Amino acid sequence: GQNIDQPTEMTATEGAIVQINCTYQTSGFNGLFWYQQHAGEAPTFLSYNVLDGLEEKGRFSSFLSRSKGYSYLLLKELQMKDSASYLCAVRDYSGGYQKVTFGIGTKLQVIP
Amino acid sequence: DAGITQSPRHKVTETGTPVTLRCHQTENHRYMYWYRQDPGHGLRLIHYSYGVKDTDKGEVSDGYSVSRSKTEDFLLTLESATSSQTSVYFCAISDSAAREPRQPQHFGDGTRLSIL
Numbered sequence: 001g002q003n004i005d006q007p008t009e010m011t012a013t014e015g016a017i018v019q020i021n022c023t024y025q026t027s028g029f030n031g032l033f034w035y036q037q038h039a040g041e042a043p044t045f046l047s048y049n050v051l052d053g054l055e056e057k058g059r060f061s062s063f064l065s066r067s068k069g070y071s072y073l074l075l076k077e078l079q080m081k082d083s084a085s086y087l088c089a090v091r092d093y094s095g096g097y098q099k100v101t102f103g104i105g106t107k108l109q110v111i112p
Numbered sequence: 113d114a115g116i117t118q119s120p121r122h123k124v125t126e127t128g129t130p131v132t133l134r135c136h137q138t139e140n141h142r143y144m145y146w147y148r149q150d151p152g153h154g155l156r157l158i159h160y161s162y163g164v165k166d167t168d169k170g171e172v173s174d175g176y177s178v179s180r181s182k183t184e185d186f187l188l189t190l191e192s193a194t195s196s197q198t199s200v201y202f203c204a205i206s207d208s209a210a211r212e213p214r215q216p217q218h219f220g221d222g223t224r225l226s227i228l
Contacts, residue, residue, distance in 0.1 A: 030209055033216050042202060043155070045216035087155065089217075091209065097162040098143060098209050100217055101171070104154035 004103035020073045022088030035087040118220035131190040135203030143206045144186040148199040193227045
């Protein structure tokens, strides 16, 4: 099975930088995803990591360390619209087929 | 946007009644998933499918069954609904990681199910 941990809530100030951490345990790791979910809406894809290192995409970056079972999502130049839940998800192969499991999500509140 | 349609979008029903939720995709993706999302629990996998007639259980499969008779449709059935199954249900699709490793799951808009 899988175990994915991330903080439940975070608060940050508009214009600042925030880092959301995710730790995981899995037997057949095949990629880690970050999603953004605004209240009442479906999750939308933000980033993907399968190799160690940093992936940058505009204001958002995601880092992965497979040996440590650790990832983080970095949001720069925070805007009010970044207030949302951020979901860490791990894909692994279970019996030869891929399965994706989500963490509980981190609710980020951006304040003026 | 990925072509995923969930129906119905909202449903209110009574305890003990059968309920079927439908997920329809137009992307010809191999994998389809059903999740439920509840406060304090996040998205939890109910069942998933890796091909026509090929399905497997997720972490919260008790009380749910699924069927996939065509590539484009994945049905979730609550045989006898209980109040604990009140939730928001999301369907997701993805292509094979072997073919498109960077491709994420794409989600439908969700079904809000209330069981009284």
